[in-house]
Structures are given as C-alpha cells and as structure tokens.
Amino acid sequence: MLSGDQRLSEDEPKNNRLCKKWFLIALSILVVSSVIIVNLSFVASFFNTSHEPDFSTYKTTVGQTIENNFGRFTLNEVMVDNNQILLNASFEPVEDLDFDYQIFFFPQVLVNGQDYTVRNGGQTIKQTESNYTIYNSVKMRDLPQNETLKLDIRYNDWNWEKPIDQPWGFKIDASQKQLLKDRIIIPVNKTMSLSDGQVIKVEKVVSTPISTTIYFQSTQSLYESISFKILNDSGKTWRYDSSYTLNEEHTMWGMRFDALYVKEKKYQLIPVDAQDKELGPAIQISGK
Structure with a gap:
C-alpha cells in the first residue's frame, strides 16, 4: 500500500451524471495497491433508501458495532459490484478525540482469505459533532465467482499514518448471487x-x-x-x-x-x- 502522501484521485468525468454531484480531489498517479481520497457521492447514493432504482438485492446488511478507545464504529452495509466492494459505516469518536471529515479510513479487505485490492477509496461525511458516515469503494482484481464471499474487513489505521491500537474488524458473508445473475x-x-x-x-x-x-x-x-x-x-x-x-x-x-x-x-x-x-x-x- 502507498503512504498517505501518495494518495490518488479518480479521473474527473466530463459530463453530468445521475447521482454524482461533485467530483474527486488529490493527485493523479495510478499505481497497483493504491489509495484514493475521493468524494463518493455516487457510492453514497446506492446506500440511500430513497434512491431509485432499488439496489437492496445487491446489499448485505451488517449492523455490527465495535467499540475501542477511539470510539464506536458500526459497519452498516456491504455491497459487492463487479470486482468492487462498497462499504457503508458510521463512526462515533470519543469526546476528546481530534477527528474531523478530513480524516479518512482505508480498510484492508480480504476476500476468502486473499487480498485482491488494487485501489482503495474513501470519504468521511460529518453528520453531527459526534457522528460521521464513512464510505469506501475498494476496487479488486478478479474476484472469486462464489455466490457468497467471506469478507474480512479490517480498519487498522486512518490516513495510512495513525495506527488504531485495537482495530475494528468485521468478518461477514456477503452475497453476490443476484449480481452474478444480472451481470x-x-x-x-x-x-x-x-x-x-x-x-x-x-x-x-x-x-x-x-x-x-x-x-x-x-x-x-x-x-x-x-x-x-x-x-x-x-x-x-x-x-x-x-x-x-x-x-x-x-x-x-x-x-x-x-x-x-x-x-x-x-x-x-x-x-x-x-x-x-x-x-x-x-x-x-x-x-x-
């Protein structure tokens, strides 16, 4: 993985597109196992229940919360796309933690015990002074074609710089059964x-x-x-x-x-x- 000052951005689209209201930030250097800091408004739209069409058949609901000395972290939902894992989480930092929307989490995601990651993008959205929504888009190469994928999702640090002493880790089974049918x-x-x-x-x-x-x-x-x-x-x-x-x-x-x-x-x-x-x-x- 690259260090924090080697973060990447996705290329800016030229035309307006449904569900994307604003674009990407940072430098453009494309490298395997890279990191991007990006506004994932489009990813957020898939986890919005008011968004049409309905993508619920492609989601796996998690709702699991883990608490450590940094705060409470809840993995809400996971969605598997073609060679991509989309994550929706919530974070409630402890009162004395110096945290804001410019801090990003880039989880390590193992699929059936293997690391297929080629790019890891993230966005932090402030909801209130004590609550943040965390979105991630983890692009993979050649994901297994099983209907159910065993995901080991580990939030080990933020901005690739500050380690988390007691990492938030989630082991879930994510379905891509309907996605494989519709692909x-x-x-x-x-x-x-x-x-x-x-x-x-x-x-x-x-x-x-x-x-x-x-x-x-x-x-x-x-x-x-x-x-x-x-x-x-x-x-x-x-x-x-x-x-x-x-x-x-x-x-x-x-x-x-x-x-x-x-x-x-x-x-x-x-x-x-x-x-x-x-x-x-x-x-x-x-x-x-």
Missing part, C-alpha cells in the same frame, strides 16, 4: 492501433446494474490511462468515471463507468483523448 459479460478481444502510436487490446466489457467496466491491455506501460467513451444508438454519450491499473507493469487496466448498465442492443466503444478527439475506430458492442 453482462461482453467478450471483445480486439486490438487497435491508436493515432498517437499506442497499441491496445480491449479484452471485455463487464456491466452490472451498478457500473460498467472496460478491461484492456496496452503494449507499453501507461502512467495515465487511455480514455474511452460509450455511445448508444440514440446518441447518448457516457465518459468514464475512473480508471485503475491492474498490474505493476501498468499494462493492464480497468476503466469504470458509474450508473451505466448496457442493456440496449447497440453501443459504440470509442477511444478518445482529453479533448474528446477520437484516437481510433469505434468498437461495436451489444447489451443484454
């Missing part, structure tokens, strides 16, 4: 030469009711991901919300679009630069 996997396996000289291979697109992720490889190390947009048959465009490398060589990448479920018959996947200029030919993909 759409679109094999692509297409290599393209881009106008900037790079060669990439788009392997697949994986879409769930929560997000859509493009998986691709590059022939050279990339320290900034190539951009993509998705265009549907009626002309609506989505820009990616975040990208993260999946290996230490920076040649394998995941690119995530929040709130996009590819259920229509026709889409185009288009590589673009920061100014939205197309860098290569469009790839045709089909939804469910």
Whole structure:
C-alpha cells in the first residue's frame, strides 16, 4: 500500500451524471495497491433508501458495532459490484478525540482469505459533532465467482499514518448471487492501433446494474490511462468515471463507468483523448 502522501484521485468525468454531484480531489498517479481520497457521492447514493432504482438485492446488511478507545464504529452495509466492494459505516469518536471529515479510513479487505485490492477509496461525511458516515469503494482484481464471499474487513489505521491500537474488524458473508445473475459479460478481444502510436487490446466489457467496466491491455506501460467513451444508438454519450491499473507493469487496466448498465442492443466503444478527439475506430458492442 502507498503512504498517505501518495494518495490518488479518480479521473474527473466530463459530463453530468445521475447521482454524482461533485467530483474527486488529490493527485493523479495510478499505481497497483493504491489509495484514493475521493468524494463518493455516487457510492453514497446506492446506500440511500430513497434512491431509485432499488439496489437492496445487491446489499448485505451488517449492523455490527465495535467499540475501542477511539470510539464506536458500526459497519452498516456491504455491497459487492463487479470486482468492487462498497462499504457503508458510521463512526462515533470519543469526546476528546481530534477527528474531523478530513480524516479518512482505508480498510484492508480480504476476500476468502486473499487480498485482491488494487485501489482503495474513501470519504468521511460529518453528520453531527459526534457522528460521521464513512464510505469506501475498494476496487479488486478478479474476484472469486462464489455466490457468497467471506469478507474480512479490517480498519487498522486512518490516513495510512495513525495506527488504531485495537482495530475494528468485521468478518461477514456477503452475497453476490443476484449480481452474478444480472451481470453482462461482453467478450471483445480486439486490438487497435491508436493515432498517437499506442497499441491496445480491449479484452471485455463487464456491466452490472451498478457500473460498467472496460478491461484492456496496452503494449507499453501507461502512467495515465487511455480514455474511452460509450455511445448508444440514440446518441447518448457516457465518459468514464475512473480508471485503475491492474498490474505493476501498468499494462493492464480497468476503466469504470458509474450508473451505466448496457442493456440496449447497440453501443459504440470509442477511444478518445482529453479533448474528446477520437484516437481510433469505434468498437461495436451489444447489451443484454
């Protein structure tokens, strides 16, 4: 894991998107086992009971509280997405603890005893002087395909700097049964030469009711991901919300679009630069 001063931010989207009201902060350096400090308004929306559509079938309710000399920590809910674990927790610090919304928790999450984490993002929201909501989005690589995942969630420190003497630890069984049923996997396996000289291979697109992720490889190390947009048959465009490398060589990448479920018959996947200029030919993909 990286130290606190190596925190990362997710890439800022260019268009307004449902459930995302404000964007990400910090530096942009993409590294395996990295950390991000980010406003997870979009993640928060999935745990909001007033949010439509209803994502309750993808959630595991926990409601377990652990108390130590830092305060009371309650893990409320867990939701498994495609290669991602979303966490919703509450924290009540002890009275004399110097704590505010600029302090972040980045839990270690083991899945079936293994560490699959490639990026760990967090947000702290002040509710009252004595209560905070803690959101985390932990991106993984190649999660096991079991209907139930055994999660060992450990809040060992904050900001990767201050250790917690008696860590808050939760062991739960999280279901991804409904997610696996609703997930759409679109094999692509297409290599393209881009106008900037790079060669990439788009392997697949994986879409769930929560997000859509493009998986691709590059022939050279990339320290900034190539951009993509998705265009549907009626002309609506989505820009990616975040990208993260999946290996230490920076040649394998995941690119995530929040709130996009590819259920229509026709889409185009288009590589673009920061100014939205197309860098290569469009790839045709089909939804469910």
